[in-house]
Amino acid sequence: MSESIGTEAEVPSWTRATRDFIGKRLPLAHFLPDRQPAYVGSWVYVFGVATIASLAWVMLSGVILAFFGPQWWHVTGLGRFVNSVHFWSVQALFIFMVLHLWGQYFMASWRDGRAPTWMVGVVIWLVMIVTAFTGYLSQQNFDSQWIGVNAKDAINSSGGGAFFNVLNFGQMYGIHVMLLPIGITVLVILHIVQVRAKGVVRPIEGKGRGA
Structure with missing residues (x-):
């Protein structure tokens, strides 16, 4: 009986491989920490x-x-x-996001293997801008019409007009309330997981007085 159990344990399994992969890169102690460094x-x-x-x-x-x-x-x-x-x-959201972006930029938060975390954060910021733009187009008032009429030439000149019609309320509203929120949610969750996996970046060490 013990031999069969040992043999089964050695059989390759994608569930075991996935569990080991996640366990090594994101232990529960990192994902749900009960303590943080003082500089946080x-x-x-x-x-x-x-x-x-x-x-x-x-x-x-x-x-x-x-x-x-x-x-x-x-x-x-x-x-x-x-x-x-x-x-x-x-x-x-944009005020805090820009402050967060600036703060992490001047702290060089891509240090110590955190470059993917930084890149995902930048992508979130760019997607947020597009989401805000489609939100303005979805207001259904004179403001949204004015923005759409003035933006259509810029979109068309970039070639994006072949895929996106900023004067089409249904398309802009659908993108705003469905596609972009799903993308933002996935990216934000990924960003949080990356931060938990690597931990928050330490402040840049200043030079001593004698340096």
């Missing part, structure tokens, strides 16, 4: 969490807006309130 108390490390908190408000208010539709968020008082929450959450 610095404000520069708070901007990433503030960005995620703002993103949560954007997602929540966006789901409510998508459920009730444009007429609700333009006509009713509650709809206008939720629309305002969505708008100002986006403003907070």
Whole structure:
């Protein structure tokens, strides 16, 4: 009986390989730490969490807006309130995201094998810009029409007009509420996992007085 168990343990298995791969690169102690280094108390490390908190408000208010539709968020008082929450959450999101990006840039956060984490963060920032653009086009007011009319020539000149029509509300709204949020969610989760796997980057060591 013991020999059969030992033989089975040596049989290659993709589930065992996946478990070992994840266990080596992302132990539970790293994924759910109960302690952090003292330097994490610095404000520069708070901007990433503030960005995620703002993103949560954007997602929540966006789901409510998508459920009730444009007429609700333009006509009713509650709809206008939720629309305002969505708008100002986006403003907070970009403020904290840019502060987070600047802070990590000046800290050279790509050090010690963290370059993939940095690159994913930059991709998130770029996708966020496109998401905000499609959001402005989805407002269903004069502002969105003005932005669409002025943006169509730039999109067409780049060749993107063959695939994207910024004056097509259905296309822009679908991209804004479906494709881009899914992409952002996946990228943010990947970014968090990368941070947990490598840990937060240490501050750059300053030179001593005698240097």
